[in-house]
């Protein structure tokens with residue numbers, strides 16, 4: 001039997017980082033996907049084929065007739081820990097870990113770019129392997145298992161990314177609970193700096209600042225939570241479309257400033273944010289953990305101008321759409 005599953009990337013519209021501290025956040029699935037194929041093999045082992053992951057450079061040294069491999073294979077193996085944990089959790093749930101399984105991954109999502117590649121790979125793996133092992137899980141349950149994977153690998157995770165990747169659409173999320181917000185096409189442009197940041201490290205960095213200066217960081221996190229509530233209110237309001245987007249844009253700019261105050265922006269991210277605003281975006285901010293990765297801009301009728309401005313500022317623009325669908329089983333072959 002062979003199963004092919006896919007799960008989408010996301011952008012965090014409002015509230016990354018503060019969501020880890022129990023504040024609300026809003027995220028949307030977008031139409032870039034990670035595909036995971038799972039099938040049984042006869043080796044009795046788990047085999048992972050990750051086709052899009054760059055491993056640290058290969059280092060070899062030679063003497064007269066010997067080759068010595070000096071690469072850090074520990075690091076390379078660590079990169080696959082989301083996939084490994086996802087497979088192990090499903091095996092536990094299914095109470096089956098006898099048979100060999102081959103998991104093969106291809107992905108459209110840039111890695112470490114704030115677009116939730118870790119959650120998408122975990123959710124798609126859980127989706128494919130659970131189906132292979134005959135477990136009947138809902139997408140919501142798969143999102144919860146994805147959260148456990150992120151907690152195991154990262155040490156901390158709010159769970160918003162695996163939730164939105166599993167169920168799709170636009171969600172308001174707080175402490176493990178979510179609500180779908182009305183679906184709307186948001187005129188967004190994502191700008192990729194080309195560099196990456198590790199969520200695990202950035203979340204730990206914010207935690208250290210919090211512990212060192214709680215009296216300063218707590219009010220920042222509280223303000224972020226308030227920005228999110230205002231954004232939710234705006235999205236649900238009867239305001240005319242233009243006014244709604246203008247208000248959301250202003251809230252994005254405030255949210256970006258607060259993220260910058262937490263220290264998760266970079267020079268390049270800020271340059272892309274300002275380039276987008278100058279080109280007419282109503283708002284622009286980081287999406288995801290920061291430290292590199294992506295920003296996004298809200299740019300009704302200005303998407304192509306903003307995309308050009310992002311290119312000129314040295315980034316890669318991506319005009320993406322919100323995805324209604326979360327985890328999808330693409331194909332089951334006997």
Ligand SMILES: Nc1ncnc2c1ncn2[C@@H]1O[C@H](COP(=O)(O)OP(=O)(O)O)[C@@H](O)[C@H]1O
Pocket residue numbers: 034050051052053078079080081082083105106107110111112113114115116117118119121197198199200288289
């Ligand atoms: N296609 C993939 N195959 C295997 N692992 C992946 C893939 N995409 C992402 N990952 C895992 O997710 C990690 C990146 O997650 P993270 O630091 O949370 O950034 P983000 O979720 O913003 O991309 C990678 O280092 C790798 O461990």
Ligand SMILES: C[C@@](O)(CCOP(=O)(O)O)CC(=O)O
Pocket residue numbers: 012015016017018019020113114115116117118156157158159160161199203287288289290
């Ligand atoms: C920083 C955070 O709020 C979002 C991280 O998203 P990403 O892994 O950078 O795509 C962490 C979390 O919510 O668990």
Ligand SMILES: [Mg+2]
Pocket residue numbers: 116117118119161199
């Ligand atoms: Mg992640």
